[in-house]
Amino acid sequence: MKFNTKGFLFTIFITIVLLSGCGSKSENYDPAPAPMPTPSSPAESPREVPRFDSDEQVSNESILLSTDRKIIHTKNILMETLDFDAAREDVNMLVNQYAGYIENADITGTGINNRFNGNRSAYYKFRIPTERMTLFVEDLMALGNVTQENSSAEDVTLQYFDLDARIKSLVIKEERLLNLLEQGTELKDIIELEKSLADTRYEIESYISRLSRLENQVSFGTVTLNLREVIEITEIKDPPKTFREKVSSGFIDSVETVKNIIVETVIFIIVILPYVIVLGILLLIYLIVKKYYKAKSKTGSTKEINKKEDK
Known part of the structure; x- marks a missing residue:
């Protein structure tokens, strides 16, 4: 069989042309472009931020930020003293020294020696210029033993x-x-x-x-003072922390309570003893008089009975 060279070469040529056409189509492929936005679906616009006028921005916060704040200051003090009369005089002098005034004063009790009316106490309400109030409180607390204090500030701007x-x-x-x-x-x-x-x-x-x-x-701060007359200044102790300290403190407090009860009972008996003696004497007189009249009445009845028997 004779080999056909021209036919073989023609076949190879056709094959190369076909392959070149396919490769060209593959390289020139362009995907469909993305659809452009239409007027019916516009792109989203940025959100508008609301704006306010300058007059609307003036609020309560601007008032509070002002330097001219209006604040009401109040101070409460509970204090003990051994010399009640001297403490009262010092308090009055101190109020005058700081250009303040006493708005209210109430004094109870007749003295530490009066058993039934108790120790004296005084309640004061002072009005002190605000700019001098701190120094006034410091000097006031130095006049006695302060057992309690508290303060408050109310903003009324x-x-x-x-x-x-x-x-x-x-x-x-x-x-x-x-x-x-x-x-x-x-x-x-x-x-x-x-x-x-x-x-x-x-x-x-x-x-x-x-x-x-x-x-x-x-303009004028308020200072309240509760001044109490005492025989002994109260010693402020730190609270017990350990178990041993708590037990020891509880036992000591119990002993002190029992001792105070005994002392108060003895004092009460001594105080009412004169009244008991007087009442006892009056009761004895009443019994003697009652016995006398009873004996006299019995004697009279016996005589009447004897007279009747003689008749």
Whole structure:
């Protein structure tokens, strides 16, 4: 069989052409482009941030951040003293020294030697200028033995400026009512305006009174003192921590309690002894008189019986 060279070469040529065409199609393949946004589906726009006017930003926080804070200071002190009269004099001198005043004072008891009326105690309520209050409290606590103290501070800045704003608003309202009253001609309108004007002035006076009271409380701090007369100063001890210390402390307290009960009982007996003696004497006299009249009555009855027998 004779080999056909031309046919073989032609077959190879056709094969190469076909393979080249497939490779070209593969390299030139371009995927479909992504669809463009249409007017019916617009891209999402960024969220708008709400903005406020400068007047709306003025709030309670700006008032609280102001340097002119309105604060009411209060201090409570419980104190003991061995010399009650001297402590009272020192307290009065101290209040005058710091340009304050005593708003309230209440003294009970007649003296440490009076058994039935108890030891004396005094309750004071001082008003001291706020800028001097710290030094006043330090000097006051040095006059005796302080057993308890506490303090508080109330911020009334918002309340203060609210009252001030209300007063200014009502003053403007009052001026407008006065202008309308001057222009009024009808009696009905004049009566209504005068009524509104009277109500407005009453509100102004009420708010001014509250504002003045608030200013006084801010300008003058309040210090309360409970002063007690004692025979022995109370010793402030640290609380027991270990088991041994707790047992020892409890036993000592029990012994002290029993001792105090015995002492108080003996004192009570001694105090009421004169009354018991007097009552005993009166009871003895009553028994003697009763026995005497009983014997006399018995003797009289015996005599009557003897007379009847003789008859």
